[in-house]
Amino acid sequence: xxxxxxxxxxxxxxxxxxxxxxxxxxxxxxxxxxxxxxxxxxxxxxxxxxxxxxxxxxxxxxxxxxxxxxxxxxxxxxxxxxxxxxxxxxxxxxxxxxxxxxxxxxxxxxxxxxxxxxxxxxxxxxxxxxxxxxxxxxxxxxxxxxxxxxxxxxxxxxxxxxxxxxxxxxxxxxxxxxxxxxxxxxxxxxxxxxxxxxxxxxxxxxxxxxxxxxxxxxxxxxxxxxxxxxxxxxxxxxxxxxxxxxxxxxxxxxxxxxxxxxxxxxxxxxxxxxxxxxxxxxxxxxxxxxxxxxxxxxxxxxxxxxxxxxxxxxxxxxxxxxxxxxxxxxxxxxxxxxxxxxxxxxxxxxxxxxxxxxxxxxxxxxxxxxxxxxxxxxxxxxxxxxxxxxxxxxxxxxxxxxxxxxxxxxxxxxxxxxxxxxxxxxxxxxxxxxxxxxxxxxxxxxxxxxxxxxxxxxxxxxxxxxxxxxxxxxxxxxxxx
Amino acid sequence: xxxxxxxxxxxxxxxxxxxxxxxxxxxxxxxxxxxxxxxxxxxxxxxxxxxxxxxxxxxxxxxxxxxxxxxxxxxxxxxxxxxxxxxxxxxxxxxxxxxxxxxxxxxxxxxxxxxxxxxxxxxxxxxxxxxxxxxxxxxxxxxxxxxxxxxxxxxxxxxxxxxxxxxxxxxxxxxxxxxxxxxxxxxxxxxxxxxxxxxxxxxxxxxxxxxxxxxxxxxxxxxxxxxxxxxxxxxxxxxxxxxxxxxxxxxxxxxxxxxxxxxxxxxxxxxxxxxxxxxxxxxxxxxxxxxxxxxxxxxxxxxxxxxxxxxxxxxxxxxxxxxxxxxxxxxxxxxxxxxxxxxxxxxxxxxxxxxxxxxxxxxxxxxxxxxxxxxxxxxxxxxxxxxxxxxxxxxxxxxxxxxxxxxxxxxxxxxxxxxxxxxxxxxxxx
Numbered sequence: 059x060x061x062x063x064x065x066x067x068x069x070x071x072x073x074x075x076x077x078x079x080x081x082x083x084x085x086x087x088x089x090x091x092x093x094x095x096x097x098x099x100x101x102x103x104x105x106x107x108x109x110x111x112x113x114x115x116x117x118x119x120x121x122x123x124x125x126x127x128x129x130x131x132x133x134x135x136x137x138x139x140x141x142x143x144x145x146x147x148x149x150x151x152x153x154x155x156x157x158x159x160x161x162x163x164x165x166x167x168x169x170x171x172x173x174x175x176x177x178x179x180x181x182x183x184x185x186x187x188x189x190x191x192x193x194x195x196x197x198x199x200x201x202x203x204x205x206x207x208x209x210x211x212x213x214x215x216x217x218x219x220x221x222x223x224x225x226x227x228x229x230x231x232x233x234x235x236x237x238x239x240x241x242x243x244x245x246x247x248x249x250x251x252x253x254x255x256x257x258x259x260x261x262x263x264x265x266x267x268x269x270x271x272x273x274x275x276x277x278x279x280x281x282x283x284x285x286x287x288x289x290x291x292x293x294x295x296x297x298x299x300x301x302x303x304x305x306x307x308x309x310x311x312x313x314x315x316x317x318x319x320x321x322x323x324x325x326x327x328x329x330x331x332x333x334x335x336x337x338x339x340x341x342x343x344x345x346x347x348x349x350x351x352x353x354x355x356x357x358x359x360x361x362x363x364x365x366x367x368x369x370x371x372x373x374x375x376x377x378x379x380x381x382x383x384x385x386x387x388x389x390x391x392x393x394x395x396x397x398x399x400x401x402x403x404x405x406x407x408x409x410x411x412x413x414x415x416x417x418x419x420x421x422x423x424x425x426x427x428x429x430x431x432x433x434x435x436x437x438x439x440x441x442x443x444x445x446x447x448x449x450x451x452x453x454x455x456x457x458x459x460x461x462x463x464x465x466x467x468x469x470x471x472x473x474x475x476x477x478x479x480x481x482x483x484x485x486x487x488x489x490x491x492x493x494x495x496x497x498x499x500x501x502x503x504x505x506x507x508x509x510x511x512x513x514x515x516x517x518x519x520x521x522x523x524x525x526x527x528x529x530x531x532x533x534x535x536x537x538x539x
Numbered sequence: 540x541x542x543x544x545x546x547x548x549x550x551x552x553x554x555x556x557x558x559x560x561x562x563x564x565x566x567x568x569x570x571x572x573x574x575x576x577x578x579x580x581x582x583x584x585x586x587x588x589x590x591x592x593x594x595x596x597x598x599x600x601x602x603x604x605x606x607x608x609x610x611x612x613x614x615x616x617x618x619x620x621x622x623x624x625x626x627x628x629x630x631x632x633x634x635x636x637x638x639x640x641x642x643x644x645x646x647x648x649x650x651x652x653x654x655x656x657x658x659x660x661x662x663x664x665x666x667x668x669x670x671x672x673x674x675x676x677x678x679x680x681x682x683x684x685x686x687x688x689x690x691x692x693x694x695x696x697x698x699x700x701x702x703x704x705x706x707x708x709x710x711x712x713x714x715x716x717x718x719x720x721x722x723x724x725x726x727x728x729x730x731x732x733x734x735x736x737x738x739x740x741x742x743x744x745x746x747x748x749x750x751x752x753x754x755x756x757x758x759x760x761x762x763x764x765x766x767x768x769x770x771x772x773x774x775x776x777x778x779x780x781x782x783x784x785x786x787x788x789x790x791x792x793x794x795x796x797x798x799x800x801x802x803x804x805x806x807x808x809x810x811x812x813x814x815x816x817x818x819x820x821x822x823x824x825x826x827x828x829x830x831x832x833x834x835x836x837x838x839x840x841x842x843x844x845x846x847x848x849x850x851x852x853x854x855x856x857x858x859x860x861x862x863x864x865x866x867x868x869x870x871x872x873x874x875x876x877x878x879x880x881x882x883x884x885x886x887x888x889x890x891x892x893x894x895x896x897x898x899x900x901x902x903x904x905x906x907x908x909x910x911x912x913x914x915x916x917x918x919x920x921x922x923x924x925x926x927x928x929x930x931x932x933x934x935x936x937x938x939x940x941x942x943x944x945x946x947x948x949x950x951x952x953x954x955x956x957x958x959x960x961x962x963x964x965x966x967x968x969x
Contacts, residue, residue: 155913156920157814448934452927490935493902509905512928513921520924 135419136407138371139362140329142301143378145207146244147175147214148483150504154514159521170504172218179219182382187225189392193399194234201399202234202410206278209242209262210481212269223269230270236412237266239274245480246280246444248288250458259295276300276413280482282434286427289320299417301375303434304330308426315369317417318426327417328426331375331434335361340376344389355397363405370420444485449512453485456519460526467529475522487511545956548684549581550675550694553659556590561877562714565770566690570595572949577956580682584654584671588619596621600674601654605647611637612674638681642673672697685960690714692729695736702739708959711740713750718757719798719872734758742955744768746875747896768952769900771945772880780862786819787923790863792878795826800869800892800909805835807869810916812844823859825850860885865922870895871909883940888922888932890915900943903935
């Protein structure tokens with residue numbers, strides 16, 4: 059048990075620096091305290107007079123037959139704009155050398171993780187949260203957003219930047235924000251172990267309840283990884299719907315701007331990402347080569363308004379780090395964000411709705427049949443970024459082969475370490491897709507090469523394997539397979 | 540000007556089948572590919588008349604006799620140097636060739652003996668360089684050429700002499716440098732010969748960008764006239780020998796000299812074997828640090844983890860490449876490092892020093908600074924123990940190797956020929 063103690067005290071052993079909370083943000087937070095405290099007030103304050111159906115997320119989740127209700131007054135539902143932001147930070151690994159295997163059980167790159175978290179908190183999370191809070195209040199419920207925050211991101215906020223947690227709590231307290239569930243460790247677990255997937259979903263649910271006092275009813279899987287089997291499984295866990303990528307090869311020329319169902323899954327709806335419009339913001343916003351640069355809120359809203367009358371929901375899904383991190387402040391991204399809701403709402407038929415509100419407002423129009431796994435990554439929209447090469451496959455096999463043994467130890471700390479090693483980023487760093495010509499500028503990773511990423515990961519796994527084997531009671535020791 | 544018929548006088552030193560290091564195979568590979576584009580005559584101190592190339596004339600000075608009565612060097616039939624197809628078509632009759640020989644520092648009757656010594660370098664290397672320069676100078680009167688292309692310092696005095704006499708464009712090819720072989724601060728006669736050769740050249744063709752930087756840093760040559768041309772590799776018949784022991788063979792292949800980093804090899808061995816007792820370093824080659832290395836390996840008690848093969852021949856090299864688990868090159872300074880390319884061709888994962896030219900063309904190998912033995916040990920441990928890593932590296936390295944060819948290198952050289960020939964034609968017109 060000596061080894062296990064060494065594992066986990068180290069993080070706590072460090073003095074975590076205390077950060078002063080952004081003053082501007084604190085002012086907003088105080089304002090937030092005067093927001094309508096309960097649902098009824100929120101709904102009354104924000105509901106456009108002609109609108110009958112649209113309610114906030116909590117009541118939508120309670121509504122038993124949303125589709126039927128909506129059908130009665132379809133002309134009033136207009137076009138929904140559904141924004142979802144992904145918030146995620148992995149626990150990155152350090153350069154863990156082979157000679158440390160069996161001797162040293164601390165795997166994380168503490169300095170780097172703190173440094174990156176500080177950078178992204180200051181450039182993105184805090185300023186963007188402040189802006190979103192301001193917008194939510196300015197539009198008094200006519201502007202809505204949804205977040206999915208991975209468990210490992212929340213854990214890092216709690217450890218290193220509690221001010222970020224508080225700013226998200228302020229957003230959640232407005233009642234205009236919907237929180238989604240995902241796997242706690244932002245993992246690929248569904249591909250390897252349904253039991254582990256279920257455990258992580260429950261962990262995430264618990265964490266969201268604990269921090270935000272919310273109970274998500276909508277699910278999104280890591281990197282929008284999706285197929286029919288997953289949809290059925292998520293439905294069986296009690297969720298009302300989930301988010302996925304609108305992949306051309308499965309849309310077959312149909313529009314992603316409507317609600318779908320999954321084949322054979324009842325009372326469960328799908329929202330498909332409109333990747334063209336989403337990526338205009340997330341990827342192309344600051345690209346000077348792009349014909350539509352510079353992108354203004356006016357121009358973008360016009361593109362949305364062009365869909366009036368023939369789109370029921372336009373789903374803009376993107377990484378939250380788009381704001382201030384991927385697109386720097388200097389690109390004007392915050393001004394864009396500041397003006398966007400107003401410009402979009404300028405059209406009388408356009409409404410911001412959270413995912414569960416979209417499901418309440420629009421009936422499912424078609425079936426989205428996805429037999430193979432898809433994701434929102436790269437041009438391929440498949441799993442190749444995580445499990446294409448032999449190095450990735452070996453690493454994934456190794457980590458999931460440890461499941462039984464880790465769980466048999468009954469050691470909570472080992473379970474946590476094992477969980478964090480499942481985070482999909484570790485395998486993404488090993489991808490050689492963009493490495494073939496040795497162009498480091500196309501390779502986004504804390505490591506110098508996909509091989510370094512693979513080597514240090516495998517060294518870590520070797521140590522964990524050893525530790526776990528030593529801890530499992532004799533009779534349960536079995537070769538991992 | 541018909542570019543396809545640019546006439547190149549190439550000055551070489553080592554050439555197959557007489558080989559000592561990497562220079563011979565590189566010159567051969569390049570010449571073979573260039574022969575598709577240009578008319579090529581290669582002048583060598585020593586050639587084997589049984590070794591013929593298509594459309595390339597190979598002239599070896601070891602076949603000349605000295606005629607003391609006239610003070611001339613002579614061969615009874617110049618056709619013995621020609622490519623087979625040129626003898627039949629253009630040169631049906633035997634042709635005696637005589638060239639004056641006036642170098643009194645190296646007497647004429649000594650020349651044949653010098654060029655027939657078994658070692659192409661040896662203690663008399665400076666005399667050979669001198670005699671070679673004199674003979675090239677005289678021979679040049681008898682043959683037509685548009686450009687001079689010289690390989691490494693031993694041919695530079697001859698090349699500079701020719702350049703100064705004829706004004707024809709000179710390209711010097713740099714396969715290795717004295718600052719790599721001896722010491723970065725070396726400023727000996729060989730250094731000065733290299734320096735003069737590069738100063739006088741119209742273009743300098745190093746075998747890598749790494750060597751280009753060395754030339755700029757240590758020789759002060761202007762970057763604008765340096766154009767790297769990467770070495771390539773001939774197709775080899777590849778095979779694999781599956782061993783049944785549970786050892787992991789790590790192959791070090793090359794001369795055991797300061798330049799190849801024997802100290803770093805030793806340090807890496809110590810670090811790796813402590814954790815991985817089944818690691819076995821196969822150290823293939825000989826050199827002035829051989830005995831030192833053996834002693835040290837013995838001292839640290841790693842005799843069972845090392846096998847010294849001494850100097851080995853081609854087929855034995857292939858056999859080792861076919862049966863090894865990893866290739867290791869910790870060179871302090873390696874202008875190119877052709878044997879790494881061979882290892883890549885044999886599908887074994889490579890761990891290479893960043894101070895090497897070959898690491899610029901192999902992207903899917905593991906690279907560390909030559910002094911970073913922690914990283915080397917870490918990398919060797921990984922390629923020996925993680926099969927997924929090994930497979931990924933090998934698979935992608937095969938693609939890298941496919942993109943490397945002598946044809947590609949020859950086209951790069953041809954660009955320089957064309958540029959210089961055009962420029963010199965313009966000059967003449969003015």
